[in-house]
Amino acid sequence: MSESVRQMLVRGVAAARTGQARDKEEARFYLEWVLRSEDAESDQKTTAWLWLSEVEDDPKKKRDCLENVLAFDPANGPARRGLALLDGRLKAEDVIDPNQPIAPVTPNVAPSPAGVRRYACPKCGGRMSYDATKRSLTCEYCGNHLFEYQAIQQGALISEQDFSATLPTAKAYRWELPTARVLKCEACGATFALPPLQVSGACPFCGSNHVVTATTGELIQPEAVLPFQFNAEAALKFIRTWIEHQKHRPDDLDKRAAIAKPRGVYLPVWTFDLGGTMNWRALIGEQHGKQTVWVPRNEVYLVYHDDLLVPATHSVSQDLLNEVMDYDTKALVPYSTDLLADYAAEIYQIPLADASLVARQRALKIGQAHVQNATLAGENYKDFFMNTSGMIIESYKLVLLPLWITAYRYKQESFAVAVNGQSGMVAGQVPRSGLQKALAGLLGDN
Ligand SMILES: [Zn+2]
Numbered sequence: 001m002s003e004s005v006r007q008m009l010v011r012g013v014a015a016a017r018t019g020q021a022r023d024k025e026e027a028r029f030y031l032e033w034v035l036r037s038e039d040a041e042s043d044q045k046t047t048a049w050l051w052l053s054e055v056e057d058d059p060k061k062k063r064d065c066l067e068n069v070l071a072f073d074p075a076n077g078p079a080r081r082g083l084a085l086l087d088g089r090l091k092a093e094d095v096i097d098p099n100q101p102i103a104p105v106t107p108n109v110a111p112s113p114a115g116v117r118r119y120a121c122p123k124c125g126g127r128m129s130y131d132a133t134k135r136s137l138t139c140e141y142c143g144n145h146l147f148e149y150q151a152i153q154q155g156a157l158i159s160e161q162d163f164s165a166t167l168p169t170a171k172a173y174r175w176e177l178p179t180a181r182v183l184k185c186e187a188c189g190a191t192f193a194l195p196p197l198q199v200s201g202a203c204p205f206c207g208s209n210h211v212v213t214a215t216t217g218e219l220i221q222p223e224a225v226l227p228f229q230f231n232a233e234a235a236l237k238f239i240r241t242w243i244e245h246q247k248h249r250p251d252d253l254d255k256r257a258a259i260a261k262p263r264g265v266y267l268p269v270w271t272f273d274l275g276g277t278m279n280w281r282a283l284i285g286e287q288h289g290k291q292t293v294w295v296p297r298n299e300v301y302l303v304y305h306d307d308l309l310v311p312a313t314h315s316v317s318q319d320l321l322n323e324v325m326d327y328d329t330k331a332l333v334p335y336s337t338d339l340l341a342d343y344a345a346e347i348y349q350i351p352l353a354d355a356s357l358v359a360r361q362r363a364l365k366i367g368q369a370h371v372q373n374a375t376l377a378g379e380n381y382k383d384f385f386m387n388t389s390g391m392i393i394e395s396y397k398l399v400l401l402p403l404w405i406t407a408y409r410y411k412q413e414s415f416a417v418a419v420n421g422q423s424g425m426v427a428g429q430v431p432r433s434g435l436q437k438a439l440a441g442l443l444g445d446n
């Protein structure tokens with residue numbers, strides 16, 4: 001590395017860092033010197049372009065600088081944020097101070113009647129819920145259909161949200177404190193509470209469906225919903241079949257398991273689209289007679305994920321969730337509260353920023369597994385390392401996904417079960433048979 005380039009860069013950055021108008025000329029002089037130098041390395045040029053963008057006042061020149069940063073380093077966070085500001089996708093007043101803690105949101109505990117919608121049949125007053133097969137709100141009693149939702153759906157697009165423009169704002173870090181909302185039933189006049197984090201539910205006295213439509217604006221709103229594809233009875237059948245097919249279950253489990261009626265829940269889930277690259281390196285062992293020679297290998301792995309799903313809730317066990325997360329997001333439709341009637345819809349607790357780290361981790365694991373199991377399959381290698389700095393989260397959205405949850409009892413014990421409301425895939429806890437228990441005891445695994 002050239003010592004003079006390093007020194008010029010240090011001086012340029014120091015002058016730019018002061019933020020004073022009188023230091024700008026000095027900063028520009030040193031930084032441009034670095035950019036002209038043939039000895040400058042690409043990360044030094046990236047740094048020079050980034051700081052030059054700070055001292056430029058002309059938006060066009062600022063943009064050129066930032067685009068040059070991204071040409072060297074497409075995943076550069078500050079440059080992506082700078083461009084979002086220049087484009088107006090991100091407003092300067094929304095950018096958070098990283099030293100200020102962000103408080104969770106407390107919802108309006110008693111939403112006004114205007115912020116709550118009751119779903120009742122205009123013909124007979126019966127409960128209305130969304131019927132996925134008919135694509136309409138349907139009355140449970142008289143079968144009346146309301147095609148309200150279809151009208152909203154036509155021409156409505158599900159948009160991906162700009163991640164680099166949201167991450168620097170408080171919205172990316174906020175979540176809702178678990179708080180019960182108290183509603184006054186529009187049908188029978190009773191007052192009832194929804195469980196914490198829930199924005200929809202039925203009045204326990206008269207059964208009419210209510211959905212809270214008022215939103216705080218402090219949280220990110222759902223963009224899309226994947227409607228339930230089958231009802232609670234069908235979910236029960238999936239569970240019975242699943243119990244019958246368990247290999248190591250007690251013999252009488254299918255006859256004795258008492259399954260409670262499944263409850264339909266719309267789970268908040270983040271989707272992420274990722275791109276960019278991950279660089280990996282490893283030492284490959286080459287056999288020369290009896291001697292192993294370790295040869296370094298460096299390669300680039302291309303990242304591409306469309307709708308990587310990260311649950312935004314703690315209310316269902318992560319183990320169960322991970323097993324049933326095989327949703328096909330092509331079936332998503334634009335968000336409408338009409339779709340939530342008769343189901344329990346939840347508000348997210350895991351903020352976008354935290355979920356994005358989970359998404360990056362998952363993409364890294366997928367990349368590592370791919371390189372190790374495919375590219376390096378059959379090779380003798382060691383010191384494998386993969387670098388995520390070139391990986392970019394392009395976009396995100398918040399969606400609600402359908403899940404049936406319940407539990408069954410067997411010999412005084414309760415076992416949780418979840419059913420994917422789209423595919424019918426089941427995950428759950430299973431009691432071990434006597435033989436299994438004995439084997440586990442022998443192996444010291446309790
Ligand atoms: Zn009706």
Ligand SMILES: [Zn+2]
Binds near residue numbers: 185187190205
């Ligand atoms: Zn009521």
